[in-house]
Amino acid sequence: MTDIIQESDESVQSALLASQAPQSPAEYLNAMWRRIRSGDIGTLPIVLGLVVIAIIFQTANQNFLTPRNLVNIVIQMAGIAVIAYGMVYVLLLGEIDLSAGYVSAVGGVSAAILLRDSLMNPSLAWIDWWNVIPIALLITTAIGFLHGFIITSFQLPSFIVTLAGLLAWNGVVLMIVGDGGTVNIQNPVVRNLASEVLPPIWSWIIIGLFIASYGVLDFMTANARRKAGLRAKPTPIMIGQLVIMAAIGAFVAYIFNINRALTSAAPPQQGMPVIAVIMLVMLMVLTFVAERTRFGRYVYAVGGNKEAARRAGIRVERIRVLVFMVSGLMAGMGGIILASRLKSVATDAGGGNLLLYVIAAAVIGGTSLFGGRGKVVSAVLGALVVASVENGMGLLNVSSGVKFVVTGLVLLAAVVIDALSRRGQQTGR
Amino acid sequence: MSATMNGKPLLETKGVSKSFGPVQALTKVDFDVYPGEVIALVGDNGAGKSTLIKGIAGIYGFDEGDVYFDGKKVSIHSPREAAALGIEVVYQDLALADNLDVVANMFLGREWTQGVPSTTGAQEATTGLRKYLRNLLPLTEIDMEKRAVRTLDELAVTTLRSVRLPVSSLSGGQRQSVAIAKAVLWNSKVVILDEPTAALGVAQTRQVLNLVRRLAEKNLGVVVISHNLHDIFKVADRITVLRLGHKVTTYIAKETTEQEVVHAITAGQLTRVPGMTQ
Incomplete structure (x- = not known):
C-alpha cells in the first residue's frame, strides 16, 4: 500500500540528506544569526554588558582596569560564581534555592569551627584542611538533600521550603558563631585558598591546557561527526573560534602575570590566583555533567517539561533531590572560598546581598528563571558582571544604597532580556 | 482490508473492565489489534477510549479481564513494562520537552x-x-x-x-x-496515537495521516483515537466504536459509512449490523 494521500512536496530532501549536507562557514554563521534573531541570544548581551561596565567605570576611575584590580575582581567573583554553579542547576529545573547564601555560611562556619577546635582539643588534632573541606561539603550537601527531600515528599514549592531554610540556617550560623563573635581561620591552606597565586609560568600552562583541550575536543567531535556522515562544524569556524579564545586567553594570562605590587620596592605580586583555577576546573566538570551526561539531560528535561520527563521513565523526584544536593555542595564550596577571603567567619556570613548576587549572576549570565534554558558558564559570566559592578562602585566610593539600586537594575535588565528572548523564541515557531 | 486480519492479533483485550469509584468507565470490552493494520477507536466523550488505552499502556490496571500480547497473556503494571513489550503511546499533548x-x-x-x-529495547x-x-x-x-x-x-x-x-x-x-x-x-510493535491530528492544519494533517499509514506498512499495529471521522476513514482499516464504556461494534472501514459510525457513536446500536466483524 502506498500513500493514500498525495505527498504535499516531493522535492523535499530526506532528513538523512539534509543532515549530511555539508555546511559552509557562511551558512554556519547564517544559521547562528538566525538563532540569535529567534531569541537564542546566549551570551551575547553579557559580553556587551561587560564592555559597557568596563567603559563606564574606567572613565570614572582610572584604577578599574589595572591588573591589580582585575585580579581583585576575580577573587571577589569566585565565591559568587561557585555558589551560582549550583544555582544554575536549580534554575534549570525551574526551581529556586533561597537558602544558598546561608547554607554557604554553614559550610564556611563548619570548616572554621572544626579547624579552630582542632587547635585546642587534642582529640580533634586529626582535622586538617584536606579532611575539613570534605566534611563541610558533606554537611551542606546533606542540607541540600534535606531541602530536596522535603520539597518532593510533601510536594511543596521550593520557594517556600528554601525560604524556611534561609531563616533556619541563618539561625544556625548565629548559634554556632555566637552573638557578635568571629571565628578566625588559622589553617594556612584554607586561609590562603582565596589569595594564593601560582608562579607566573602556570598562568600560561593552565590557560593553554584549557584552550587546547577545548580545541582538541571540538576537532575530534567534528571529525567523528563527519565520519558518521553527519553535519559538522566547519573547520574555518573552529579555527576562528580557537584563535579568538587563544587571544583572550593570552591576554588574561598576560594580565595575571603583570606585577601587581603597589611599589617597585615591594616584593613582586604576579601569577594566576589558585581560586581562578578551581573555578575553571569546576566549570569544566559541571558543564560536562550538564551537557554530556544522562543526569544533565534529565535536569534539562524536567525543567523543560516535567510530565514528558515522567512519561519517559525519568525519576523526576530523584533528579530534583539530586539537584538540591548539587546546590548544597556548591554552596558549601563557595562558603569555604568566602570564608577564606575574609580569613574568618562572622555572624553576618552568608547574609547581606550574597544570595541576590548569586541568583543575579546565574540569571544575568543567561540562565532562565523559568527552567530548561541556561548553561553552567552563565554563572561565571554573571558573577563577573556582579563583581565588576560591586567593585567599580567600591572604587567610586558610592553609598551601599546606590550599590543596591544599581545591582537591582542590572538584575532587572537581565530578567527583562530573558523574558524578551523567550517571547522571541515562541513567536519564532 | 480483511487481508491484514489474517494471522494472530498482536494485542488483544478480553472482557476488560475498569471502574473509578462508583463510575463504571469500561465494561467487558474486547478489543484487538492486528499487525499491519490501522484500527480506529472512536466514541463520544466519556465512552471509555482513554480508559482502555491507559489500561493497555500500564497507567493503571484493569479490574477484570485479560490482555494478550502476541498470543501470550500479559499483565502490564507500568508504562515501562508496556514499552518493554513493544507498546508505545503518543499522547495528545505529545510529551515533548520544548x-x-x-x-x-x-x-x-x-x-x-x-x-x-x-540496546534498542526499552529495558536495560x-x-x-x-x-x-x-x-x-x-x-x-x-x-x-x-x-x-x-x-x-x-x-x-x-x-x-x-x-x-x-x-x-x-x-x-x-x-x-x-x-x-x-x-x-x-x-515497537503496537503504536497508540491519541488524537494525532487535533489542532493541525490541512497540510499537516495530511502529513501525519500519511505517516500513520506508513507505520502500518511497516507491519506495526496502529491504534488511532480520534473525533475526526473524516480523517479516520482516510487511514483506518477497522473502526471500533465505544459508547458509555461498552463496545458497540467493530466496523470494517471499507464496508461502512460515516453516517453508520456516527449513529453507532451516538445511539449505541448494540444489535448485529452489516459490517460487524463479530
Missing part, C-alpha cells in the same frame, strides 16, 4: 552512553551501581543522531531542517511526527 532538540526528545529516558552496549540490562554510574557517563550523541535520522528517514519525515533544532521551533505537524518517530524508535 527546550531539547529532536534527537534528545526521541531518546529521552533511554539515552545511549559510552561504555555500555547500545545493567543493574546495581553501574546503573547509577551510567547517568554520569558521556552520551554517545553521534550514534543517537544517526539512529534518529535513520528512523525519521524510514518514516519519510521530510520537513525537518535539522534534528538538532529545539522542538519549540517546530510546527505542530513536525512535533507530531517527532512524537510518532520517538514511539517507533524502539522496535
Whole structure:
C-alpha cells in the first residue's frame, strides 16, 4: 500500500540528506544569526554588558582596569560564581534555592569551627584542611538533600521550603558563631585558598591546557561527526573560534602575570590566583555533567517539561533531590572560598546581598528563571558582571544604597532580556 | 482490508473492565489489534477510549479481564513494562520537552552512553551501581543522531531542517511526527496515537495521516483515537466504536459509512449490523 494521500512536496530532501549536507562557514554563521534573531541570544548581551561596565567605570576611575584590580575582581567573583554553579542547576529545573547564601555560611562556619577546635582539643588534632573541606561539603550537601527531600515528599514549592531554610540556617550560623563573635581561620591552606597565586609560568600552562583541550575536543567531535556522515562544524569556524579564545586567553594570562605590587620596592605580586583555577576546573566538570551526561539531560528535561520527563521513565523526584544536593555542595564550596577571603567567619556570613548576587549572576549570565534554558558558564559570566559592578562602585566610593539600586537594575535588565528572548523564541515557531 | 486480519492479533483485550469509584468507565470490552493494520477507536466523550488505552499502556490496571500480547497473556503494571513489550503511546499533548532538540526528545529516558552496549529495547540490562554510574557517563550523541535520522528517514519525515533544532521551533505537524518517530524508535510493535491530528492544519494533517499509514506498512499495529471521522476513514482499516464504556461494534472501514459510525457513536446500536466483524 502506498500513500493514500498525495505527498504535499516531493522535492523535499530526506532528513538523512539534509543532515549530511555539508555546511559552509557562511551558512554556519547564517544559521547562528538566525538563532540569535529567534531569541537564542546566549551570551551575547553579557559580553556587551561587560564592555559597557568596563567603559563606564574606567572613565570614572582610572584604577578599574589595572591588573591589580582585575585580579581583585576575580577573587571577589569566585565565591559568587561557585555558589551560582549550583544555582544554575536549580534554575534549570525551574526551581529556586533561597537558602544558598546561608547554607554557604554553614559550610564556611563548619570548616572554621572544626579547624579552630582542632587547635585546642587534642582529640580533634586529626582535622586538617584536606579532611575539613570534605566534611563541610558533606554537611551542606546533606542540607541540600534535606531541602530536596522535603520539597518532593510533601510536594511543596521550593520557594517556600528554601525560604524556611534561609531563616533556619541563618539561625544556625548565629548559634554556632555566637552573638557578635568571629571565628578566625588559622589553617594556612584554607586561609590562603582565596589569595594564593601560582608562579607566573602556570598562568600560561593552565590557560593553554584549557584552550587546547577545548580545541582538541571540538576537532575530534567534528571529525567523528563527519565520519558518521553527519553535519559538522566547519573547520574555518573552529579555527576562528580557537584563535579568538587563544587571544583572550593570552591576554588574561598576560594580565595575571603583570606585577601587581603597589611599589617597585615591594616584593613582586604576579601569577594566576589558585581560586581562578578551581573555578575553571569546576566549570569544566559541571558543564560536562550538564551537557554530556544522562543526569544533565534529565535536569534539562524536567525543567523543560516535567510530565514528558515522567512519561519517559525519568525519576523526576530523584533528579530534583539530586539537584538540591548539587546546590548544597556548591554552596558549601563557595562558603569555604568566602570564608577564606575574609580569613574568618562572622555572624553576618552568608547574609547581606550574597544570595541576590548569586541568583543575579546565574540569571544575568543567561540562565532562565523559568527552567530548561541556561548553561553552567552563565554563572561565571554573571558573577563577573556582579563583581565588576560591586567593585567599580567600591572604587567610586558610592553609598551601599546606590550599590543596591544599581545591582537591582542590572538584575532587572537581565530578567527583562530573558523574558524578551523567550517571547522571541515562541513567536519564532 | 480483511487481508491484514489474517494471522494472530498482536494485542488483544478480553472482557476488560475498569471502574473509578462508583463510575463504571469500561465494561467487558474486547478489543484487538492486528499487525499491519490501522484500527480506529472512536466514541463520544466519556465512552471509555482513554480508559482502555491507559489500561493497555500500564497507567493503571484493569479490574477484570485479560490482555494478550502476541498470543501470550500479559499483565502490564507500568508504562515501562508496556514499552518493554513493544507498546508505545503518543499522547495528545505529545510529551515533548520544548527546550531539547529532536534527537534528545526521541531518546529521552533511554539515552545511549559510552561504555555500555547500545540496546534498542526499552529495558536495560545493567543493574546495581553501574546503573547509577551510567547517568554520569558521556552520551554517545553521534550514534543517537544517526539512529534518529535513520528512523525519521524510514518514516519519510521530510520537513525537518535539522534534528538538532529545539522542538519549540517546530510546527505542530513536525512535533507530531517527532512524537510518532520517538514511539517507533524502539522496535515497537503496537503504536497508540491519541488524537494525532487535533489542532493541525490541512497540510499537516495530511502529513501525519500519511505517516500513520506508513507505520502500518511497516507491519506495526496502529491504534488511532480520534473525533475526526473524516480523517479516520482516510487511514483506518477497522473502526471500533465505544459508547458509555461498552463496545458497540467493530466496523470494517471499507464496508461502512460515516453516517453508520456516527449513529453507532451516538445511539449505541448494540444489535448485529452489516459490517460487524463479530
